Amino acid sequence: MDIKKNIDSIRNDFPILSTSVNGNKLVYLDNAATSQTPNCVIDSISDYYKNLNSNIHRGVHFLSQKATEIYEETRFKFKKHLNANSTKEIIFTSGTTHSINLVANGFNNSLKAGDEIIVSSLEHHSNIVPWQMLCEKTGATMKVIPMNQEGELNLNAYEDMLSKKTKIVFVNHVSNALGTVNPIKFIIDRAHSFSAKVLIDGAQAIPHFKVDVNDLNADFYVFSAHKFCGPTGVGILYAKQSILEDFPPYQGGGEMIDEVTFEKTTYADLPNKFEPGTPNIAGVIASGIALDYINGIGLDNIKKYEDELLSYATQKLKTINNLKIYGTSQNKTSVISFNIGDIHAYDIGSIIDNLGIAVRTGHHCAQPIMDYYNIPGTIRVSFCFYNNFDEIDKLVNALNRAVKMLS
């Protein structure tokens, strides 16, 4: 699909885009925090509660069987999309954060003092804190891959850090604060040569381009539905089957067991071992609809269109005096982080909010990056395929107005 030609009909799929804020039409440029949901996803949730609501995997009755079938078909959709080997490798969680905690917990018993974990300096807090907790529990230590002014990882430093002590490496595919696309295939390959496992946080990659976990050879790949037009509260964890089989369960409860007596419980097979209790059934099914929706537009088309938006917006923003962009890698996607002179990001964000423009200001859950640049935060604009060029012009006009008011 040619997005440029069909942009009006695509925008019509998203009812929230016609919202007014203070008499101005909403310009939504905070897609890296959460994306908006199209009608088909919203309808899927209401359809579930109108026609299917029941508990899965348990009942012999019609509704339960039907809901189970669609839930498991959704697992297959993600398996296929990621090119995983089996549906046993797809675990539904409540989000990226939950998935990372589940993986970190899996290393509780195997990690020991003297072992090392390598993390990148571009991480989201949700990809730092669970590993710090794991280090505290096990006595392992954490090393950090440094970054450069462009917002790229220093790969020589990374190679120097790797050793037989390295057990886990975790890096995001795309930085949510700067938009840098990290060379994860190289990172994974080098880690594997030391038998370390690699977790990739793909929360900002899945909405913007095609990802093939088999080709990447990632051990774990995690992301959230609400970043690719799905509902909140659903995460997808891909992990290699052999690793999940060795992992201890994360939470105990119903649905994840095989047999329970008061002496001993044996656990269910994959993937149920990691999905205790009643999951977010409506949300999972709607996430599958969101995946169908973006595949219907085509991720190659999305990438091409968003690259054009990114380059147009970058050129336009550079016409503003004293505007400094953070994150200037050649390999970037859909995010621009910047400051204007020494004006506080929050002040600009509040003024343009009055004009209907939604951006993020602050540290974007990535404080170490802000510390590196020695700034408290940035203004971040982040795009989705439903944004248009007119919205970028509105952003730039609003920023010019804000600067005039504040200086």
Ligand SMILES: *Cc1c(COP(=O)(O)O)cnc(C)c1O
């Ligand atoms: C949004 C985001 C997360 C956290 O996702 P949740 O859905 O809040 O758990 C983690 N990492 C990155 C890169 C993100 O963009």
